[in-house]
Each structure stands twice: as C-alpha cells, then as structure tokens.
Amino acid sequence: MSAGKIHWADFGIIVALPEEFAALHEAIPELKVAEDPGARTFYSATLTSATGDKRYRLVAAFLHQMGPIEAALGARDLIERFNPAHIIMVGIAGGMSSDVKLGDVVVSRSILYYEQAKLTESGPKYRPQIFPADTRTLDRALRFMLDPAAMERWRRDCKWVGSDAPAAEAGTIASGDKVLADPAAKKALLQLHSKLIAIDMEGAGVFAAVLARAEPSRCLMIRGISDSADPSKDQTDQAGIARPAARTNAARFLRHFIEHGGIAPLRFNEFRLDPTLTLKIDRRLGRQNGHAYPCFPKLLRPHGPIADLTVTITAEDLAGGPLTILRAVWIEGSGEDKSSAVFDCHAPRFMHRITERAVPSFGLHLEIAGEPARIRVVSSSGPPHLIELKPR
Numbered sequence: 001m002s003a004g005k006i007h008w009a010d011f012g013i014i015v016a017l018p019e020e021f022a023a024l025h026e027a028i029p030e031l032k033v034a035e036d037p038g039a040r041t042f043y044s045a046t047l048t049s050a051t052g053d054k055r056y057r058l059v060a061a062f063l064h065q066m067g068p069i070e071a072a073l074g075a076r077d078l079i080e081r082f083n084p085a086h087i088i089m090v091g092i093a094g095g096m097s098s099d100v101k102l103g104d105v106v107v108s109r110s111i112l113y114y115e116q117a118k119l120t121e122s123g124p125k126y127r128p129q130i131f132p133a134d135t136r137t138l139d140r141a142l143r144f145m146l147d148p149a150a151m152e153r154w155r156r157d158c159k160w161v162g163s164d165a166p167a168a169e170a171g172t173i174a175s176g177d178k179v180l181a182d183p184a185a186k187k188a189l190l191q192l193h194s195k196l197i198a199i200d201m202e203g204a205g206v207f208a209a210v211l212a213r214a215e216p217s218r219c220l221m222i223r224g225i226s227d228s229a230d231p232s233k234d235q236t237d238q239a240g241i242a243r244p245a246a247r248t249n250a251a252r253f254l255r256h257f258i259e260h261g262g263i264a265p266l267r268f269n270e271f272r273l274d275p276t277l278t279l280k281i282d283r284r285l286g287r288q289n290g291h292a293y294p295c296f297p298k299l300l301r302p303h304g305p306i307a308d309l310t311v312t313i314t315a316e317d318l319a320g321g322p323l324t325i326l327r328a329v330w331i332e333g334s335g336e337d338k339s340s341a342v343f344d345c346h347a348p349r350f351m352h353r354i355t356e357r358a359v360p361s362f363g364l365h366l367e368i369a370g371e372p373a374r375i376r377v378v379s380s381s382g383p384p385h386l387i388e389l390k391p392r
Contacts, residue, residue: 005083005215006305006358009044010266011258012084012217013060014074016202020091020247021062027251031060035355040064040077044308049261055381056258056265057307059084063202067177068115071205079210079217085266086137089206089221090254092246093173093198094180094229096190100169101225102242103161105253106198107141107170108133108221113204114189115176128192130172131207134218140262141220142170147260154256159245166249171197173221175204180229199229222257224250267304269381274298274361277389282329282365284342291326292368294375294389298334298361306357310380313350313364315372322348324369331363 015021025031030045043060059082063074075087093106100106111131117124144150145168158166174189174196190196203221210219224246227233236242274296281293292315300311315323328350331340337359343350354362366375375387 007085007266008057008082008305008307008356009059009084010056010086010263010268011058012075012078012082012087013058013254014063014071014078014087014089014202014206015060015091016063016066016071017091017247018062019243020251021060023244023247023251024060024090024254026248027255028058028060031058034059038081040074042078042081047255047258050259051261054261054265055268056263057268058258066201068113068175068202068205068208069177071202072209075206075209079213084217086134086263087206087210087217087219088254089203089219089223090250091200091202091223092226092243092250093200093223094227094233095225096174096186096196096199096229097169097171099171100197101161101164101167102227102236103159103166103245103249104225105166105168105249106173106223106225107138107145107168108173108203108223109138109170110172111203111207111221112172112174112193112196113176113208114174114192115204126188126192129204131204131211131219133220137218137220137263138170140260141222141257143262144257144260145170150256150260154253157252157256158249161242161245166245168253169197171195173197173203173223174199175201175207177201179233181231181233183230186229198223198225222250222254224248224253268307269309269379270303271300271306271379272303273377273385273387274301275375275387282340282342284329285327285365285367288367290370292371293366294368294372295363295365296387297331297363299364299377300362301360302357302362306354308356308380309354311352311354312378313352313366314348314376314378315366315368315370316374316376317370318373323372324348325350325366326369327367328352329365331365332357333359334361
C-alpha cells in the first residue's frame with residue numbers, strides 16, 4: 001500500500017555507517033526488522049515519552065555506503081515507504097570549532113553544502129548552499145537542551161572522553177563528500193562560514209532530498225564529535241575512545257530527545273469502539289442452530305491511520321467462560337472502498353493484525369458456538385474493551 005501523503009511514522013532515522021547503526025540499536029533496542037524490507041532494510045520501533053502519555057513510531061534505515069548521493073537515495077527510499085513526519089540524520093562528525101570537544105553532540109541549525117565551486121587558476125571559488133533545519137523541530141531540540149534534568153539524564157547515559165562531561169551545541173554543520181583532515185581545507189571552509197561547529201558527509205544529501213519534496217518532512221541532524229577534522233584524526237581514531245563515545249552519545253541523545261516529549265505525536269493505532277449490533281448476517285456464514293451471529297458493522301472507528309495494530313476478540317458466556325469462535329468476517333471501509341475476508345477460527349479467540357490502513361471503520365461478523373453474554377476486544381495499543389450483549 002502506498003503511503004501517499006499519510007505519515008506512517010513520527011520519526012524516520014537515517015545512519016550512514018554500520019557502527020553508527022549498532023550504536024543506534026544499542027540506544028533503541030526496540031528496533032526490529034520491518035516486514036518485507038525490499039532492497040533496503042528498514043527497522044521499526046515504538047517509544048513512549050518519559051511522562052508515559054505520548055507514543056512515537058520510529059522507522060530507521062542505514063546507508064549502503066558513505067556520501068551525500070547515497071544519503072539522498074536513502075532518505076528518498078525512507079520517505080517513499082513511510083513518509084515520516086520528521087527525518088533525523090544521526091551519527092558521527094568532525095569538529096570544526098573549539099566550542100565542541102570529542103564526545104560532544106552537535107545539533108544542526110543549518111547545513112552548509114560546500115561542494116559547489118568554480119575551479120580557477122587561483123583555486124576553487126566555493127558557491128555554498130545552505131539547508132535550514134526545521135524551525136519547530138530545532139526549537140524542541142533546543143528546549144530539550146535547556147532542560148537541566150533532561151540533559152543530566154542524557155549525560156548519565158553517555159560515554160565520556162576524558163574527565164569533562166559531554167555537552168550539546170547547536171550550530172551550522174558543513175557537509176560534503178570528503179573526509180576532512182587538512183588544516184588548509186579546514187581554514188578555507190571556516191572562511192566560508194566562521195561559525196561552523198562540525199563537518200560530515202551525508203547531511204546535505206539528506207536535507208536536499210527532504211526539502212525537494214512538495215510536502216517536506218521536518219528535518220534535523222544530530223552528530224557526535226569523533227575527531228577534530230585535522231591531521232590528528234587518524235591518531236584519534238586509532239586510540240579507539242572518541243569514535244565509540246561520539247556515536248553512542250549521539251544515538252542516546254536522539255532517544256532522550258524523543259522521550260522528552262516535546263514533539264506532538266501522530267495519532268497512530270487509536271480508535272473508538274462502536275458496539276452497535278445489527279441483525280444482518282453475512283451470507284457467507286450461513287446459519288446453524290445453537291450458534292450466535294453477532295454483527296458489528298463498524299466495530300473500530302480509527303482516529304487516524306492504523307500503522308500496526310493487533311486486535312483480539314473473545315466471547316464469554318454468562319459465567320465468564322470462553323466460547324468458541326467458529327468463523328469471522330472482517331470488513332474494512334464501506335461503499336465502493338469496502339473489502340472483506342472470511343476467517344475459519346475454531347478457537348476461543350479471533351486475532352487480526354492491521355498494518356498501514358487509513359479507512360474510516362473496521363467491521364466484524366462472528367459465528368460463535370453458544371450464546372455469548374459479552375464480547376471482549378483487546379488491542380495491542382490500549383486497554384481492553386468489554387461489550388455487554390443483551391440475552392435474546
């Protein structure tokens with residue numbers, strides 16, 4: 001089913017390197033491989049805010065190689081599959097400012113794409129392009145960074161490089177297809193923008209792919225500082241301390257930021273129950289003496305898209321004992337968009353999983369061995385509902 005303009009995730013997360021994805025998975029172990037991944041593997045998870053009142057659906061993907069072109073392709077694939085409301089690039093970067101140290105985390109106010117240039121006898125004349133971060137998402141990240149208690153929880157979850165606690169800084173991040181370890185090149189970039197705080201290889205590709213769309217997702221980048229983008233890079237990498245800390249701290253910053261709850265979640269997998277009974281019985285069920293045929297034409301009425309929801313239906317007699325559900329007819333939508341399927345159950349419950357649906361209602365016809373006194377509806381996203389039936 002094509003996502004179209006419907007958001008099937010609150011956050012789409014993109015990482016470049018396998019080591020960065022390992023850090024992300026360590027920070028968010030709830031991530032599991034999504035079904036039918038196709039040419040690119042996607043992972044999904046659900047996180048709950050620290051206050052417990054917000055639920056976020058996450059989808060994540062890693063790139064097949066480094067660089068802005070692959071980053072743009074990865075962002076395109078993620079958007080076409082899930083159209084997330086927010087896209088966040090997370091991983092490691094080189095530091096460009098004395099204001100950030102190894103192990104710190106930087107958040108993008110904007111991305112400076114520096115690769116466009118005119119080649120002249122006196123050297124390249126850069127024609128940089130600026131991609132701004134989404135204002136609202138950046139605001140929520142800054143609000144998180146200004147919350148002392150939230151930042152302390154993040155620091156306790158971090159890996160330290162030396163004796164100084166990791167810090168977070170927002171600013172402009174340079175992005176291109178080169179690994180920077182040359183002082184002259186670093187100086188040239190700082191002449192383009194004196195307030196650069198970091199440099200990476202994928203941010204511009206992600207932002208370009210997102211912002212080129214008619215209805216762009218809200219985009220932000222979070223990076224951990226793994227080196228100083230100078231000749232000491234190789235030595236720093238070989239020490240094996242800063243790089244693991246940088247990728248861990250960035251991934252855990254992302255989790256704590258989401259759990260901070262500043263982003264309003266989409267209304268996924270929420271519904272109200274409509275226990276209205278009708279006498280119309282689906283002809284495919286037929287009739288047998290001693291069997292009950294309760295029909296709920298619009299049992300579930302979603303408040304928004306159903307991304308991934310499992311519904312379990314059970315029937316009970318007057319004493320509360322389970323009754324066997326012999327068959328069920330599941331109905332989606334109405335009118336010309338209506339579809340239905342018959343399921344042979346012969347079990348004390350009917351379970352049905354709904355994935356990526358945006359229809360106004362879901363109905364259910366049941367064939368039950370015996371006379372039910374109540375129908376219990378349990379979903380994977382909320383508390384159970386009980387429907388009391390009047391005895392005939």
